[in-house]
Amino acid sequence: MTKEIKGTKIKPEEEKKLDPAKMGVMLMGTPKEAEVEGQAMVYCRTQCPWCLNWGRSICSTNVYIWYTCGSCGGRFRA
Numbered sequence: 001m002t003k004e005i006k007g008t009k010i011k012p013e014e015e016k017k018l019d020p021a022k023m024g025v026m027l028m029g030t031p032k033e034a035e036v037e038g039q040a041m042v043y044c045r046t047q048c049p050w051c052l053n054w055g056r057s058i059c060s061t062n063v064y065i066w067y068t069c070g071s072c073g074g075r076f077r078a
């Protein structure tokens with residue numbers, strides 16, 4: 001079962017303090033299967049708090065700690 005996460009909004013003044021290298025993009029659609037087993041990224045089903053659209057994002061907090069919605073461009077934590 002895919003993990004579902006509802007994002008929390010990030011205010012513009014708070015966004016200025018965040019590291020851009022830790023920002024991911026929530027994508028729409030289904031991810032492609034990896035060609036080599038064990039190299040697939042783990043995705044979560046994520047909801048944008050701005051437009052309420054559901055998409056997918058990488059689940060690892062070691063990679064990304066905040067996201068941009070691929071639909072509306074809103075910034076959020078997941």
